[in-house]
Amino acid sequence: QVQLTESGGGSVQVGGSLRLSCVVSGYTSNVKYLAWFRQAPGQRREGVATISPAAGSTWYAGSVKGRSTISHDSSKNTVYLQMNSLNLDDAGMYYCATSTIWTASPLSSNSFNTWGRGTQVTVSS
16 A cells, blocks of 8 residues: 655745655555646646656646656655746645556546645745
């Protein structure tokens, strides 16, 4: 069983930056993907960024591409999401997730089977 613990959320002004962290513990040898999702009130949960250390690949939502970076530190069992140039649309609850199956949709929540509790990101103008 995999456990995920997110941190790093908070309040930031438009144009600011945040780095989210997610510690991955438990039985992690079968994990194929690690990802960040976000959900704003009244909105669907959407994939923000995914990394597959095994495949050496990353995927980004169009809305964050070029200003966000997902990374994985295997020595710390931690996945990070660095977000820059934050705007009001970036606000929401951010969730870390892992998948133990190979998928053609690495930004789809349907592809992920373990979730953290989330960390809140608030963006103000």
